[in-house]
Amino acid sequence: MKIYVANSYITKFGELWNKSLTDLFAEAVDGVIQNIDDKAQIEAIFVANMASGMFEGQLHLGAMVSQMLPHNPPAMRIEGACASGSLAVLAAEQALLSGQYKTVMVVGAEKMTDVSGNFVTDILSGAANITKEYGSTFPALYALLAKAYMKDFGVSERELRKILTSISVANHKNAVLNPQAQFRKEIAREVVDNSQVVAEPLRLFDCSPVSDGAATVVLSTDEKYNKKPKIIGFGHAQDSLDLASRSSLSELVATKKASQKAYQMAGIEAKDIDVAEVHDCFTIAELLAVENLGFCASGKGIDFLSEVLGASEKMIGENKNVASDNADIVRENIKKISINPSGGLKACGHPVGATGVKQIAFLSSLLSKNEQNKYQDCRYGLTHNVGGSGATAVVHILQR
Amino acid sequence: MKQNNHNLSPAKYWRDNKSWSKIIGKTATVLFATNIDNLYSYVLLELNYDKGQRIECMSEVNVFLQAGDKVVLHLRKLSESSENALINYGIKAIKIYE
Numbered sequence: 333m334k335i336y337v338a339n340s341y342i343t344k345f346g347e348l349w350n351k352s353l354t355d356l357f358a359e360a361v362d363g364v365i366q367n368i369d370d371k372a373q374i375e376a377i378f379v380a381n382m383a384s385g386m387f388e389g390q391l392h393l394g395a396m397v398s399q400m401l402p403h404n405p406p407a408m409r410i411e412g413a414c415a416s417g418s419l420a421v422l423a424a425e426q427a428l429l430s431g432q433y434k435t436v437m438v439v440g441a442e443k444m445t446d447v448s449g450n451f452v453t454d455i456l457s458g459a460a461n462i463t464k465e466y467g468s469t470f471p472a473l474y475a476l477l478a479k480a481y482m483k484d485f486g487v488s489e490r491e492l493r494k495i496l497t498s499i500s501v502a503n504h505k506n507a508v509l510n511p512q513a514q515f516r517k518e519i520a521r522e523v524v525d526n527s528q529v530v531a532e533p534l535r536l537f538d539c540s541p542v543s544d545g546a547a548t549v550v551l552s553t554d555e556k557y558n559k560k561p562k563i564i565g566f567g568h569a570q571d572s573l574d575l576a577s578r579s580s581l582s583e584l585v586a587t588k589k590a591s592q593k594a595y596q597m598a599g600i601e602a603k604d605i606d607v608a609e610v611h612d613c614f615t616i617a618e619l620l621a622v623e624n625l626g627f628c629a630s631g632k633g634i635d636f637l638s639e640v641l642g643a644s645e646k647m648i649g650e651n652k653n654v655a656s657d658n659a660d661i662v663r664e665n666i667k668k669i670s671i672n673p674s675g676g677l678k679a680c681g682h683p684v685g686a687t688g689v690k691q692i693a694f695l696s697s698l699l700s701k702n703e704q705n706k707y708q709d710c711r712y713g714l715t716h717n718v719g720g721s722g723a724t725a726v727v728h729i730l731q732r
Numbered sequence: 733m734k735q736n737n738h739n740l741s742p743a744k745y746w747r748d749n750k751s752w753s754k755i756i757g758k759t760a761t762v763l764f765a766t767n768i769d770n771l772y773s774y775v776l777l778e779l780n781y782d783k784g785q786r787i788e789c790m791s792e793v794n795v796f797l798q799a800g801d802k803v804v805l806h807l808r809k810l811s812e813s814s815e816n817a818l819i820n821y822g823i824k825a826i827k828i829y830e
Contacts, residue, residue, distance in 0.1 A: 463748060466822060467790030467810065472774040475766035479799070483764070531766045531774070576776060576786035581764070 334564065335428055336557035337700075337730070338435065338550040339364040340693035345545035345681030346514040353388050353443035354396065356683075360439050360546035361400045374550065375433040377407035380420035380440030381685035386455045387443055397439060405437075413459035414613060415719030416440060417688020418726035421549065422568055428553050435554060440689035441546035452542050456684075459720040461574035471531035471539055473575060473721040474614040478533055480581030481616065485631040489533055495634045496615040497524040500537045500678060502641040503612060507675025510694075514543050514681030538615040543681035547690035561699040561713075563692075565598025565729040567591060573723045586725035587624035587716065594714070594727040595626070602626030605669060605729075606710035607698065609691040611718040612676040621716055625727070627669060640669060670707065673698065691715035692728060699732040745818060752823055755779070755787070755805050760825065762801040765791075773797040775825055777805075789823050802828040 341363025343356055351359070357379075365371050379393045390396070394407035412419040417440040424438045444452055453469055460468055482492055501521055507513035519537065527536035551563070569589035572578050579585065595601055602625060610625065612618035619633045628636035674680045674694045677687060695713040702708070713730040760777035763786065767773050773791035778784070791797045792808060803825035810820040 465788050467772075468774050468788065469768060472766050472768050476764045476774070476776055479764040479766065483799070529767070529770070531768050533766075574788065576788050581776075 334553065334558075334562045335425055336552050336554070336560045336562050337692065337696035338552045338554075338557045338560055339367060340547070340549045340696050342512045342547045342690050342693050343545050344512050345543045345683060345686075345690075347445045347542075348544040349445070351443075351544060353384055353390055353441060356441045356443060356544060356546040357393075357397050357439060358400055360441060360548040361397065361437070364437065364548045364550050365401065368550075371401055372403045373435045374401060374405055374437045376405050376424075376427060376436045377401070378420040378424045378427075378436065378438045379407060379409040380411075380416040380438065380689055381409060381442060382411055382413055382416050383455050383458065383684070384443070386458075387447060411685075412724045413719035414611070414682070414684050415688060415717045415724040415726050416685045417547070417690065418692075418715065418717035418728065419568070419688070419719075419724070421551070421688060421692055421728065422566060422726055424551050425563065425566060428551060435550065435552040437548060437550050438689055438692075439546065439548040440686040442683035442685040443544050444542045444683060445544050449542065464574040464576065469531060470721070471534050471614065474616050475531040475534045476575060477581055477620065477721065478616040481620070484582035487634065491634060492533060493525065495619060495637055496533075496538055497521050498641045499612065499615040499618045499637065500524045503618075503672050503676040503678040503680075506673050507679035510674050510680055512545075513675045513679055514541055514545075515675070515679045534614055534616065540613050540677040540682040543683040545681055545683035545686045545690070547686045547693045549689055549693050549696065561696040561730050561732055563728055564731045565594040565596070565600075567593025567595075567597065567727045569593065569725050571723050571725075573720060575721055578722075582620075583630060584620050584624050584718065584722035584725060586722055587621060587718065587727070588626075590725040590727040591625045591714075591716070594729050598712075598729040598731075600712060600729065604712050605714045606712055607670045607673060607695065607707060608714040608716065609672055609674060609695055610676070610714075610716040611687075612672060612678050613682060613718070615678065617718065618671070618676065620722075622671070625714065625716060637671075640671060670710070673707070688715070688717035688726065691717060692730070695730050699730060742818060745820075748822075752807065755823060756807060757804065759802060759804050759828065760787070762797050762799050762803060762825070764799055765797045765801075767796050773825075775803075777803065777825060787823075789825050791825050791827065795827050797825065797827060802830065804828055
């Protein structure tokens, strides 16, 4: 299976007061079609968005975005909470693989900052089970996952705090190099450790922000794009919407299943992945992700990330001579995997409907560059997009 | 306390409260708990009368629960009263002090 990422675009993510939802979609669409002579080659549009009806009062997004192209291609909106973006990519892939279309556009956007913080929390709570989980917030649901992880793997609060802070610091550091990121400033460990408790043990700097933004990819099976990065595998899986019905709370089973399907389709294994954009809506989610995506064994995420993030910090400092008792493992991990080079959801931002599309767009751009940088030898990339507290998971694998 | 998950419509309230009678007065054990905004706890409980069955709910305001606590499930007000809107009631986990 070869689906080429023919073109991509990501808007700035942030509190974009002067941009409406329509503006964001328009910028994202223009960002890819301005380089296309024959716009009619875009045969269909898949629109990702979670809650424009509540944030803006605007529905019928397929029609709205279709109108932005002169030939009004068929368009549909796909929603899966925070996994909306990847689900829209999935729908596009299925249309391409069926042979119905040859070239399609996927665009995701969310405009979240026109309403109050309390209202945002209310709207996002719709991604949980509103009958069985009333009174919850998303930080609370992920805090329960953190508590389950601590209990099942015998991790102390101090040990967990240390790695969660490392994740936050690392993602902010990565975002400094991403011009589209919402936060492009490094943060100190003390800032994270001393930030306000939101839902213990999660603090303010463990939580991804409220963001506006959009991203687009043009996907094609046309061989004229065969020099572009390609999607070689994908997987989609579900788990129960509410936590109480889950078989396990210390792992996201949907992520495990989705990644296994993706690896099988791509014909590779987890150890072959060089760079990954994982769903760090909260720092605990990144810890669960590296285990559930198979980068390390269950319960070993803290050790794994301590090596990868610690080594990454040293490498960014241009000192590649990492002193460690496990130097070979550290060098292997540096060579083999970079996590959230965009800054992740934590620092790049999380306009809900855009995130899954942005992950594909960012990685495809990174894999197509021929610059001399630490990603120049990266061959396989992985994107991981989750809906709700892990009820939906979609994994994509890209190849340079 | 701001209640999320939207104010209930009368029809939704009528439907939801049919299931409440099954668990009001039943006891449970806290499996996992987190404190939200230093105001209340949100908990995952295992029902004592039906081992293996789990539910999630809130604690009373300013009562903070932790794993292992025993609770009883009762109807309580979920949000601040309003002159205009329905007064939201729902199941909360009430701490049993031993």
